[in-house]
Amino acid sequence: xxxSRLWLIVLVALLGVAVVATQHLALAQSTEAPALRRxxxxxxxxxHYVRLAVASAEEERYEEEAVAEEEEAAFEEDAMADDSxxxxxxxxxxxxxxxxxxGEVSDTGTNIxxxxxxxxxxxxxDGAHFYILRPxxxxxxEISADGPxxxxxxxxxxxxxxxxxxxxxxxxxxxxxxxxxxxxxxxVDDDELIKPAHDIWYERxxxxxxxxxxxxxxxxxxxHELDLDGRFLSARLVGSDLRVAMQxxxxxxxxxxxxxxxxxxxxxxxxxxxxxxxxxxxxxWFPLYGLQNHVDNSFSHGYAVECSxxxxxxxxxxxxxxxLPSTAFMLSFNIGEDAAGIGDWGSVGVxxxxxxxxxYASRDSLYLAAPHNWWRDTAIHRFDISDPLESTYFGxxxxxxQLLSQWSLSEHDGYLRVATTNxxxxxxxxxxxxxxxxxxxxxxxxxxxxxxxLREVGRVGGLxxxxxxxxxxxxxxxxxxxxxxxxxPLYVLDLSDPANPMEVGELKIPGFSRYLHxxxxxxxxxxxxxxxxxxxxxxxxxxxxxxxSDPANPTQIAILPxxxxxxxxxxxxxxxxxxxxGVAWIPVGPIDHWLRQNHDGAFFGVRVTSEGLSHESxxxxxxxxxxxxxxxxxIHLLGGEEIRTYDLxxxxxxxxxxxxxxxxxRWLPVSPE
Numbered sequence: 250x251x252x253s254r255l256w257l258i259v260l261v262a263l264l265g266v267a268v269v270a271t272q273h274l275a276l277a278q279s280t281e282a283p284a285l286r287r288x289x290x291x292x293x294x295x296x297h298y299v300r301l302a303v304a305s306a307e308e309e310r311y312e313e314e315a316v317a318e319e320e321e322a323a324f325e326e327d328a329m330a331d332d333s334x335x336x337x338x339x340x341x342x343x344x345x346x347x348x349x350x351x352g353e354v355s356d357t358g359t360n361i362x363x364x365x366x367x368x369x370x371x372x373x374x375d376g377a378h379f380y381i382l383r384p385x386x387x388x389x390x391e392i393s394a395d396g397p398x399x400x401x402x403x404x405x406x407x408x409x410x411x412x413x414x415x416x417x418x419x420x421x422x423x424x425x426x427x428x429x430x431x432x433x434x435x436x437v438d439d440d441e442l443i444k445p446a447h448d449i450w451y452e453r454x455x456x457x458x459x460x461x462x463x464x465x466x467x468x469x470x471x472x473h474e475l476d477l478d479g480r481f482l483s484a485r486l487v488g489s490d491l492r493v494a495m496q497x498x499x500x501x502x503x504x505x506x507x508x509x510x511x512x513x514x515x516x517x518x519x520x521x522x523x524x525x526x527x528x529x530x531x532x533x534w535f536p537l538y539g540l541q542n543h544v545d546n547s548f549s550h551g552y553a554v555e556c557s558x559x560x561x562x563x564x565x566x567x568x569x570x571x572x573l574p575s576t577a578f579m580l581s582f583n584i585g586e587d588a589a590g591i592g593d594w595g596s597v598g599v600x601x602x603x604x605x606x607x608x609y610a611s612r613d614s615l616y617l618a619a620p621h622n623w624w625r626d627t628a629i630h631r632f633d634i635s636d637p638l639e640s641t642y643f644g645x646x647x648x649x650x651q652l653l654s655q656w657s658l659s660e661h662d663g664y665l666r667v668a669t670t671n672x673x674x675x676x677x678x679x680x681x682x683x684x685x686x687x688x689x690x691x692x693x694x695x696x697x698x699x700x701x702x703l704r705e706v707g708r709v710g711g712l713x714x715x716x717x718x719x720x721x722x723x724x725x726x727x728x729x730x731x732x733x734x735x736x737x738p739l740y741v742l743d744l745s746d747p748a749n750p751m752e753v754g755e756l757k758i759p760g761f762s763r764y765l766h767x768x769x770x771x772x773x774x775x776x777x778x779x780x781x782x783x784x785x786x787x788x789x790x791x792x793x794x795x796x797x798s799d800p801a802n803p804t805q806i807a808i809l810p811x812x813x814x815x816x817x818x819x820x821x822x823x824x825x826x827x828x829x830x831g832v833a834w835i836p837v838g839p840i841d842h843w844l845r846q847n848h849d850g851a852f853f854g855v856r857v858t859s860e861g862l863s864h865e866s867x868x869x870x871x872x873x874x875x876x877x878x879x880x881x882x883x884i885h886l887l888g889g890e891e892i893r894t895y896d897l898x899x900x901x902x903x904x905x906x907x908x909x910x911x912x913x914x915r916w917l918p919v920s921p922e
Contacts, residue, residue: 250466259592283621283628283645284563285599291556295531298561298600300572302501302534303526305566347831347857348768351724357417358878360826362655366610369414369484370824372876372887378466379878379885380422381892385409385909387424389466389909390892390906392880396505397894397904404469416486418466419585421472423491425481428455435502437524447510449525451500451533458493460584460591471543473591475584477553478536479578483608483655485615489585490637492615494608495553497536497576499600501526504728506573507516536576542592554578554598560642560699561600573846577602577630580792581637595640609658610634614686616658616665621647622734625673629658629665630687631703646703648682649673656823659723664747664759664886668730670717670809679718679732680710683747704855707749727800729773735785737777739798751914756803763820766828770859771798771807774833775796776819776826779810789813790820790837794854794862807861811853816840818875830864832858836874850874852886854900866900871907 294512316757323346354360355367373380379398381388386405390398396399403622406917410426417423435449471661486492494922506518512813528690537555554576566574578598579652584590594897599617613635621628650669650889652658658666670677684703712718713732720731728750739762759782762775773795777852787831790811796804811817818825827834838850850873854866872889878899886893 253854255258256410256910259603259740259857263878268372271437272704281647281702283630283647285560285642286563287558287560287698288556291531291535291552291553294556294559296563298499298530298534298574299501299526301562301564301566301601302499303467313745323710325897328340343385344370347889348770348772348859350828352765352770352828358880360824360828361860362823363611363660365487365612367416367418367486368824369416369486370876371414372892373415373417373422373896374878374880375417376883377893378878379414380417380463381413382410382413382424382488384413387415387422387461387469388908389463389469389866391466392883392885393894393903395903398885398906399893400906401467402463402465404471404743406459408457412481414481416484416491416575417463419489420462420484421584421590422459422461422469422583423484423486423591424459424461425484425493426457426459427722427899428457430454435525435529437521437528439524440523443509443513444526445504445518445521446510447508449502449504451502453478453497454480456495457581458591464625465792474541475591476539476541477580479553479576482577484605485610486612488621489583489588489614490634491582491584491591492610492634492637493580493582494606494615494617494642495536495578495580496602496604498814499534499574501534501574502529502579514554534576535899536578536598540592554596558596558640558642559598559600566601574601575604576600577606577619579615579617579632579634579640581640583637583769593638593640595636597632597640599642599644602630607652607655607658609655609660609700614660616660617656617665620651624651627652627667627669629667629703631665631701638705643686643697644701644703646684646705648705650680653718653721656721656723656829657718659728661723661725661744662747664706664746666723666750668721668728668733670713672717676715677717678710678714679712679716679730680708681712681728681730681742681750683707685747685751697706701817707746707750709742712752715736719761720763720775722767724767727797729763729765729797730766731762731775731777733780733785735780737761737780738780739803741797741803743800753800754797754803756795756805758793758805760793760808764823765827766826766833768828768857771796772857772859773797773803773858774828776821776833776835778818779808790815790817790840792835792862793831794857806859809864810860811835811837813854814840816845825875825876827879828857833857834877834879838874845873845919846889850888852877868895870902871905 309712379390389402391401412427415424451686458475462470478593482494484493506514508519524819525694537551539550540762583594603619608619609616618629630642652673659666667682670679687704716732716734719733722729730740739756743751743753760779763778764776768772775793793811794806835853835854838845842860851869856863856865870886871891876887891905891907894903
């Protein structure tokens, strides 16, 4: 009995040591930069990438083919075995202005992440006019002194946009549009090869970048039209410096052995794939462009990214099984009055990035971050964009865990803060890692290696065990992280010492916030969901006000329910949120996607004071509620079918500029609780 107890004590001690060691190992994981290299010629780039892509494809299909062989054997043994909005009247506003907005709003009316870095959106204003994207046109409307907007100009597009955003500056509107993909059939012209039983299709996603002269809003004119291979990710504008992030699928074609007859199908497939991949030239997988100059009616085309400015992994593609290789790239332009606009650009690209990279930008840097190492980690790549026509790749790092959104990244005083959730082992846990951009003077740029890297200098971990990050906000030297599974811990972080970031406060409450907005007076406003603290089941939409003036003791001041069956785009798109003069404007609609798309929406005006939250007004709009832009004594609300104007003094409806026939006047009330 004594010996058994001794063994039990020893076992417990060993387990304790193992747990501590594992925790220390997790905190000490390296943030080494991904091993990348660039190339002197396009031929060198093509040969290197094809080799990696083919190796990656074969590695990923090994299991699939082994299973297929077993299934084929079973099939041959027994081939015949189985043949087989919201309602309510507006109220008069409170005369107090409320806490001051500590977030950032661009000069063009968009709620943005970084001061001076405008973000592309579906509507922009210059103070005198609104520029509104429609599915196949750009609408320009003049702001009226005592009524709704008045259309003064319009420019139509040649094709329907499936996703589109714009920026304005320097007398120009820049529109980025996602178009229908182009599919082409691939085949090998060799009579000696056994052909597959069906055609092989290769799909190229298509986007276009339009430069429109809006110096005279009543007569907009198309200047440049840049057609690009790839999927539009995001765009930023700093002064006259434009940055556009894209991603292009770079898949190597592969024909399954099951596309061939049963006799020698594996050999026939291998021979055909080798020939198919050999005929797959650079222009097939590398992004191309076509530029139409509408001023002199000239046209040019070529590779969208310079081969010498393209970086690829040294030895393997960091993608997971079933994921196609892709090229993430950034184009940077100077759209100033005397510049070439989108007719001339700088470019830089990274091959082998996973799908849907996160885009974050400061004034001089743009970061692309994507899942890495079978989604265990996140690879972060930093681009120097201080010179728009000479953008360069600086270097990167890998951090443990996965990002939530662009708000998971924040550059401050030369350091990049990164918030991640590690879902690779149970219990899940989140952390904030601080990275410093370090130049390597021993590296000669001519040798094909990045000239710097992002080096970890500090980390705070152990946030939200068993939970995942739902929202993040960095405000100077302070960070706010909300995690959730059953309850919502709000963590307050002190980031003033990059080498020693610390968790200084924690608040546990039911529900969670999906968007956080800092206000003056030590207040923090959240928009998110209530939830059952026993099951974690999400309930209705709500706004929450926190007092974070004492970082060590954050408290919840108030909760305002916004509808049990309500949804707000603020939950997933920060640009839909606006705050001005003590009122938060939150677009709402039915939680059901079909109802939201086919019924009207509204905007809740939520009054914020140091004492709490109150529902002040409900302003309706035809179509799905999308954006609220207050200007002077008016607020302009963008819906799916109109932009409606209200007086901020008494919330009187001043009318609307309609985009569609008004025969459909349906309204679905979703009253606040």
